[in-house]
Amino acid sequence: MTARIGVVTFPGSLDDRDAARAVRIAGAEAVPLWHDDADLHGVDAVVLPGGFSYGDYLRCGAIARFAPVMETIAAGARDGLPVLGICNGFQILCEAHLLPGALTRNQHLHFRNRDQWLRVESAGTAWTNAFQAGQEVLVPVKNGEGCYVADERTLDELEATGRVVARYLHGNPNGSLRDIAGITNEAGNVVGLMPHPEHAVEALTGPSLDGLGFFTSILKHLAGAPA
Amino acid sequence: MPRVVVDVMLKPEILDPQGQAVANALPRLGVTDVSSVRIGRRIEIEFAGQPDLDRAREIADKLLANPVIEDFSITVVDAADVQESHP
Amino acid sequence: MPRVVVDVMLKPEILDPQGQAVANALPRLGVTDVSSVRIGRRIEIEFAGQPDLDRAREIADKLLANPVIEDFSITVVDAADVQESHP
């Protein structure tokens, strides 16, 4: 049976169709989820896509965190439901305290969109098991508030426990501490990524096909997981 | 050390999408008795010596606020004396 | 009508690139005696009835500030009593 991956749409979500397209290209069924509907419709995993939920006014992700669908997702995530937050999704996961730290204004104060090399640091998560640890991949970044910050203790702990999922290579696009591009929770089911793997899944429209690995990873993960 | 605080707010007749978004989100937190939210900037300036109000006013007018859409106000605060702070 | 003001500032240990950018621009305006600039948010909340400080504190804690990176403080202001305002 094909895996069913939910893609949440908040008011102001923008990369939701792109995430759904990437899910389909990876071979799964993309299931649209709506911010105001707490029901996850039996999906096997959830993607929180990029965009500007609720305009990203106040702080990115601050308002989306209170959407009804987020309550169900937060509860599910604590029970092992795989959740991938991309860009705005990452911001929402931090705001919801499903991931530590916060994403702040880019140090150079500009929105920045460029093709970015990353090193996948951890292949042990539900969303990165198709990669080799240390593998270098090319994926677009595009954000205005992608600068990851956390206190030193948290950063040390993330490093020590292998929870830094990806790091920026050849130049840090936003000033993130320790070049962090993505992190995971302790269980490895919740991953937040600032870069946009869903924009690197087709040769015609992306800089590479490297992004696909994040979506095939979840299929591998689900195939291995007990039903 | 005393510091100068410049508060910059959108003029009342100018749309404040941020404030509106927050106001609209409040009912979800169970807060229904708020009639309006406006969001501006608070800028804390520390001078090397004595805080200079005129200087601050000039900075505010030229750099910190856009007089076409914003108003500002200036106060001197004693840093020791900052109000109840969380957390 | 009295309103509640919530001031949200980045914690001192968090880098404030916006404030830094302003500080860096000042010498060009001939201002050289400023030692630091920090930029935060000023949020003015009007309640339908009596302003409710506890309520405001709850809103600030849950929504307006992110405790990982920000501190906030709350004051009640009488709107009539707003300081020197420009222009």
Next chain:
Amino acid sequence: MGQPEPTLADQPSATGPAVDPAGLAARPASPVPGQPGPGQNTSDTARAGSASDAAELPVNGYPNGVDTVPHATATAGDLQPYAELGLRDDEYDRIRQILGRRPTQSELAMYSIMWSEHCSYKSSKVHLRQFSEKAPPSDRMLAGIGENAGVIQISDRLAVTFKVESHNHPSFVEPHQGAATGVGGIVRDILAMGARPVAVMDPLRFGAADHPDTARVLPGVVAGIGTYGNSLGLPNIGGEVVFDPCYQGNPLVNALCLGVLPVDRLQNKAAAGPGNIVVLMGAKTGRDGIGGVSVLASATFDEGSEQRRPSVQVGDPFMEKLLIEACLELYDAGLVVGIQDLGGAGLTCALTETAAAAGTGMRVWLERVVLREASMQPHEILASESQERMLLIVAPEKLEAVLKIAEKWGVPASAIGEVTGAAQPAADGQAGAEPGRLLVTWQGHTVVDVPPGSLVDDGPVYARPMREPADLILLQADRAETLPRPSTPEALRETLLRMIGSPNLCDKSWITEQYDRYVLGNTVLAQPEDAGIIRIDEQSGLGVAISVDGNGRYARLDPYNGAKLALAEAYRNVAVTGAKPVAVTDCLNFGSPEDPGVMWQFAEAVRGLADGCAELGIPVTGGNVSFYNQTGAAAIHPTPVVGVLGVLDDVAQRVPMGFARTTGADHDLIFVLGE
């Protein structure tokens, strides 16, 4: 779902299961308690004409605080500030003639903005006709000049719409918001045609790169365009950045938007069908840009502009995003009869244009407009340029469904009026709703009673005097051939380095990196390519290429050929990608039309563009004229900016700009084609 999405056009991106309609984002502000059902609620009309008007005590100089039609009739001799509003003596006389009395304050505001250069095209109309007259026949064009944007059919099922517009003056006053709302405005034009907006482009011109004011204007403009476009989820696929001292006090901020629609979803603005309901949907109406159109777009920034500094509009891209999704859902459900965006001239323009397009009348209850500031006067409500609003014409039985979709997306919507017949008396037989007139009341007082067409179609038209600028001969005499040429390798090297280092030729990625070019996942080519390419149909690979170009320096020397040159460059840029050019849009940025030299430049440029299009066999489908781009007496270079759209049957066949290595060959040959 789980089906592959066939195209960009026919799926609302963000429709989730429509379970619970109430979005968190915003609850619609009290949508319409008392609906104006057809034929009812006209009693307040009758009251408006009653004696009560005169009986009340004067407030603001008017009985009841508002200038009404009966009051205007009774006080025919009152002086009115028409000159301050930019109306000439003869224009004011024409208004009195049309109405058979002096206009009310609201009517005067409406005529002044609708008859301004910006809205009426009164100086350009006589020239722009050539675009239609000389246009080659095209069986692809589903909508052309006169509509919100031109629509071009690109397959049996699909069409695209595109248009470029200016937001020059507001962007000088408040660069960030000016540029942002420029993007917002053109996006609503595209949306009004029934299309999903899918890409933007931004041809920009600034003063000298090292001028201090450029340091204020450029970052603000770029951030404004970026913030608005990025927040809407529209990839930016190209543009221009040009520096020239002539734009110092008058930067040019042009914005282009591309949209996609299934052919059968094409919308129009006609307020057809008496009895249909007029719905205002989107942001609340505030005191934004009041007088903006007349003051902002038709006056220059000289001394004294301080006092009449216009209030600037602030954009809310989040509201616009919701508005887009709500409109597309309404179209797909077949719920709207007509639709018009609100831009310059706000409600005034939308009401009169929709009514005039259908030849119908309209009855509007102004107090039903949801306001941001309760104290707004009727003329302010009519003139407000608050952003992120659309006017819908809806059949009465569909109203509930329309309001429900608005509520689902958290967009305020309210029924503010109804369409009245062209030859039908008021339903209750009372006076007021005359056939084919726009009748607006405010709290029971009739404040507007006009023939809508008189504001839209019967505005003044001028054949302004034209004269070749006196300095042109001198400028032309200073020929490029007479310039010194590098003759040694060192001199050549120095010239090359100077060119590479010049702001006009240098890499633009410091700007374009601030724009999202990936969102929607269909960007096949973008910066730094000569043309942007968007995939329209994921199955077949059908797509379009667009390029925008302009050259003010060339046009200054020869506006006729300068316009042709801009067209030819955009055409070539599109053609080299492998696309077949099929349509043109243009933004004509010029100085004051009251200057005969500028008027001559304008006429020449239009003639050049029309001739060029005829020669290349592609039509102008829409565009925009921006006059009064000058500082004091000094006009900018005449700057026609031309956008060309081409079609590719399969975007996989596109040819990118960089030389690509042919596999298996150890070298490639380089050819130069042309003269």
